[in-house]
Amino acid sequence: MNRPQGAYEAPVAERALDATLAVPGSKSLTNRELVLAAIADGPSTLHRPLHSDDSRRMIEALTQLGVGIEEVEGDSPFGPDLHVTPAAPLRGGGTVDSGQAGTVMRFVAPLAGLADGDVLVTAHESALHRPMGEMIKALRDLGVDIDDEGRWSLPFRVHGHGHLRGGEIDIDASASSQFVSGLLLAAPRFDVGLRLRHVGARLPSVPHIDMTIESLARRGVLVERSGHGEWIVPAGPVRAKDIAIEPDLSNAAPFLAAAMIAGGHVTVTGWPVHSTQPGAHLTEILAHMGARVTRRSGALTVSAGKGLHGVDLDLSAVSELTPTLVGLAAYADGPSTFRGIAHIRGHETDRLAALAQNLRAVGGEAEELPDGIRVFPRPLRAGTWRAFHDHRIATTGALIGLRTPGVVVDDIGTTAKTLPEFAQLWEGLVGTRSRSTSA
DSSP states (O other), X not given: OOOOTTOEEOOOOOSOEEEEEOOOBOHHHHHHHHHHHHTSSSOEEEESOOOSHHHXXXXXXXXXXXXXXXXXXXXXXXXXXXXXXXXXXXXXXXXXXXXXXXXXXXHHHHHHHHSEEEEEEEOOGGGTXXXXXXXXXXXXXXXXXXXXXXXXXXXXXXXXXXXXXXXEEXXXXXXXXXXXXXXXXXGGGSTTOEEEEEOSSOOOOHHHHHHHHHHHHHTTOOOEEEETTEEEEOOOXXXXXXXXXOBOHHHHHHHHHHHHHHOEEEEEESOOSSOOSGGGGHHHHHHHTTOEEEEETTEEEEEOOSOOOOXXXXXXXXXXXXXXXXXXXXXXXXXXXXXXXXXXGXXXXXXXXHHHXXXXXXXXXXXXXXXXXXXXXXXXXXXXXXXXXXXHHHHHHHHHTTTSTTEEESOGGGGGGTOTTHHHHHHHHHHOEEEEEOO
């Protein structure tokens, strides 16, 4: 059988799982803290950050803007700490290549408006479709000079003048909460701060906005919420601060879900007591689907329960968990419906279409809905699971393959976007009995 380069035959769990593992730092927190450190009033150090394609793109982008970022020794098994020296003013004259990272294109675009000179913002060809029109409109409303040649999308050139007045603007963030987060992160550096109103019918991934607000608060910037979908950020300094990055709880999702498919139990260490990450909701979601979930001494353990149940869930606040939950639903005892996630059609790929297509390719059944997906459990068979340049679609293929022999993920390398160690951790998980795994 001829397989494409990067193809990965998902290992089958031959026995119930019994594993403990650590996962690297949160992508969402790493990239937020990199941005805030870049505009802070002094140097900061990020402890246990994520080292992945997305974080590398953010580091390269900020370096293009004149920020100093140095790797220093830390205590994480996944890579060094990062020492960040801000630039004032941010430097123009370069190109920001976002790759496939939504956080880079949407967080760095407002910073480009603060740069002294032109900044070209672009992305990998597979990500040029990702929604950016609302960010372009918002920045123009704030006085930023942007040349997008009428596309309302990437690539575009920002003509920075070293400062940005700020003020009051409206935005429709229905397509991505990252529009809100990107503007809030840069707002303390605007001349008069920012009053931002969301005017769309829906606001997805609210926990990510909460994460942004909490990250700002840790650095002395208090965001006022004057109503639903309205935020006020005062102009002022962003405090330099050393920050420890939490493990990425959404990247932990397929590992925890594995116990529900293969049996046994999986423990993830370093689970925070409180977190704004969407992955923090896994505790109640997996329990609702039939798992036994326990927390002890800073670790979260998921054990297989008496069955894997079909569910009807609104995932609008935690949409990045959708691929893992769809993988679980394929083995449930009845149909599952996941709603409130129309916006994930605009992620790295159209995730709803990709999940439905892949399930059908291995004998499953799924129906796309206007704002979600319905999964009907069916006996599954060997087949190719296409990653579609999407790290979370790829990990779901590995999850499906735990119980169904012969599932081949066509490009497991796409997991490097947020978890370069995925394949190594996954093989350790499946092949381990009473042994801890780590990259």
